[in-house]
Amino acid sequence: MRIAVIDGQGGGIGKAIVEKVRQCFGGEIEIIALGTNSLATSLMLKAGANEGATGENAIVYNASKVDMILGSIGIICANSLLGELTPLMARAVAESPAKKVLIPLNRCNIMIAGVENKPLPHYIDDVIEILKSQRGE
Incomplete structure (x- = not known):
């Protein structure tokens, strides 16, 4: 399985996702770090991604070349x-045939009804469970 983790600004969310995926799956999953x-x-x-690329073209180019995309809900907006995710990036992610696992953080001025408000580490645990279910574990 080949996944892309997309993040921007300080990169803390992406770093946390990559660390947890590496901890739980070791080298079984190829991780592509795509930063704004x-x-x-x-x-x-540094957290353990296999490869990394930066910027609009990297995200647009790679969004359709992975099996799954992980990141905050903002990566489709x-x-x-704070303006780092361009309309072209958001469109490439949203239109990608890859499955998307999005963390519902309210920082993007988006609120999702029916979603429990919980700390980021708990959402990342949810991401891991989804990855396990997609791999048939």
Whole structure:
């Protein structure tokens, strides 16, 4: 399985996702770190991503070349992450045939009805459970 983790700004969410995926699956899953900026990409690489790329073209190009995309809900919203996520990036992620596992953080001014408000580490645990179910575990 090949997954992309997309993050921007400080890269903390992407870093946390990559670390947990590596901890739970070791080298069984190939992780591509896609950052909206070089700091985010660098942190995800240090956390254990196999490869990394930065910027609009990297995200647009790779969004359709992975099995699954992980990140916050903002990665499908134009101009989110304080404007770092461009409309072209959001469109590429939203239209990608890859399955998307999105963490519902309310930082993007998006509220999702019926979703429990809980700390980021608990959402990342949910991401891991979804990955396990997709792999048939």
